[in-house]
Amino acid sequence: MNPEKPAPLVPRTEPLFIVLSGLSGVGKDAVLAGLRRSGLPLYISVSATTRPRRSGEKEGVDYFFVSQDRFQELIDKGELLEWATVYGNRYGIPRGPVRQALREGKDVIVKIDVQGAATIRKNVPGAVLIFLLTPDLGELKKRLARRRTETSADIELRFQTAIKELRSLPMFDYAVINHAGELERAVADVVAIITAEKCRVKRRGTKV
Amino acid sequence: MNPEKPAPLVPRTEPLFIVLSGLSGVGKDAVLAGLRRSGLPLYISVSATTRPRRSGEKEGVDYFFVSQDRFQELIDKGELLEWATVYGNRYGIPRGPVRQALREGKDVIVKIDVQGAATIRKNVPGAVLIFLLTPDLGELKKRLARRRTETSADIELRFQTAIKELRSLPMFDYAVINHAGELERAVADVVAIITAEKCRVKRRGTKV
Numbered sequence: 001m002n003p004e005k006p007a008p009l010v011p012r013t014e015p016l017f018i019v020l021s022g023l024s025g026v027g028k029d030a031v032l033a034g035l036r037r038s039g040l041p042l043y044i045s046v047s048a049t050t051r052p053r054r055s056g057e058k059e060g061v062d063y064f065f066v067s068q069d070r071f072q073e074l075i076d077k078g079e080l081l082e083w084a085t086v087y088g089n090r091y092g093i094p095r096g097p098v099r100q101a102l103r104e105g106k107d108v109i110v111k112i113d114v115q116g117a118a119t120i121r122k123n124v125p126g127a128v129l130i131f132l133l134t135p136d137l138g139e140l141k142k143r144l145a146r147r148r149t150e151t152s153a154d155i156e157l158r159f160q161t162a163i164k165e166l167r168s169l170p171m172f173d174y175a176v177i178n179h180a181g182e183l184e185r186a187v188a189d190v191v192a193i194i195t196a197e198k199c200r201v202k203r204r205g206t207k208v
Numbered sequence: 209m210n211p212e213k214p215a216p217l218v219p220r221t222e223p224l225f226i227v228l229s230g231l232s233g234v235g236k237d238a239v240l241a242g243l244r245r246s247g248l249p250l251y252i253s254v255s256a257t258t259r260p261r262r263s264g265e266k267e268g269v270d271y272f273f274v275s276q277d278r279f280q281e282l283i284d285k286g287e288l289l290e291w292a293t294v295y296g297n298r299y300g301i302p303r304g305p306v307r308q309a310l311r312e313g314k315d316v317i318v319k320i321d322v323q324g325a326a327t328i329r330k331n332v333p334g335a336v337l338i339f340l341l342t343p344d345l346g347e348l349k350k351r352l353a354r355r356r357t358e359t360s361a362d363i364e365l366r367f368q369t370a371i372k373e374l375r376s377l378p379m380f381d382y383a384v385i386n387h388a389g390e391l392e393r394a395v396a397d398v399v400a401i402i403t404a405e406k407c408r409v410k411r412r413g414t415k416v
Binding site for chain 2: 006131138139192193199
């Protein structure tokens with residue numbers, strides 16, 4: 001045994017590929033913003049979308065806002081890790097930056113809708129899937145109603161979709177509850193999940 | 209839907225049964241003391257032992273110090289969840305307080321040697337097994353040597369045993385590294401594991 005270069009008893013874990021999914025309107029973007037503030041060394045993926053920018057949203061921070069043509073080009077060139085059409089708008093995860101971050105040994109978190117999470121579950125064996133949800137359905141309805149950009153028909157459609165999406169919960173590794181007014185608790189739960197997963201004995205490699 | 213009594217979207221998880229195991233001399237007692245200080249609502253099991261009390265150890269806090277006869281009585285009456293003989297001394301986990309804590313919905317953590325952890329793995333399906341270890345073998349040797357209560361033959365025996373015990377690592381769920389001078393980091397990892405496990409979608413019931 002060479003005391004200057006001791007062999008570690010457990011090998012360094014592979015970087016994590018974390019999926020943050022969950023019901024529409026539950027606060028996924030707020031949790032990601034909280035993670036950004038936490039200063040955790042984590043690459044937080046920025047999605048590309050064809051949907052119009054909402055006030056307060058920043059290009060390259062909240063989303064990359066692209067045209068339908070540009071989005072199609074990204075698909076055609078295989079530059080999206082995953083993409084979906086949600087309520088008529090397209091959302092996709094640029095593959096390049098995710099791959100680059102993992103190569104540098106950085107953990108990566110991506111926000112994906114529930115359908116997309118199912119694709120990741122199938123295609124990325126080592127992925128860690130987190131489902132963010134409200135404590136109950138009444139609270140979900142309240143939050144959807146608070147989002148002023150949508151009509152009440154939109155809200156009802158999202159609510160019905162959420163109820164269907166709940167059936168996918170067993171596919172996920174973790175469920176994190178975003179209690180009203182306790183965003184930091186949800187963020188802390190996600191941080192704990194990342195810390196714990198890095199301690200897992202059986203970590204498989206992640207290839208995207 | 210009754211807004212006054214909303215049904216939770218995910219059921220409350222069963223209390224956790226956590227096993228803290230790991231190499232002899234790695235600092236399991238120090239981590240438990242750290243957990244005690246953390247104020248986490250957790251029942252930390254106190255083992256019964258026939259080994260003599262070391263200076264600074266407190267009856268009922270560090271261990272229940274019992275005679276050989278009393279220990280045999282505990283075994284005969286089925287009052288030990290698990291017990292083992294380690295270097296000529298007997299150690300056991302009183303079943304009553306653990307069962308009581310789980311019944312009250314409290315998470316429980318018990319300290320068990322590696323052999324005992326294997327028994328728990330087999331008999332308690334929902335148990336969460338944590339293996340505490342030093343970053344490398346050189347560091348382990350240093351810590352064993354620092355424990356002044358033992359002879360150098362004792363230390364060498366413990367070191368050889370530790371190398372054998374390392375082979376059991378794949379049986380564990382988590383590996384936590386207790387870096388020299390960074391006890392609080394190991395404690396924080398254990399706290400994160402507990403938090404994350406409470407978010408796991410597939411938590412099975414725990415019966416001891």
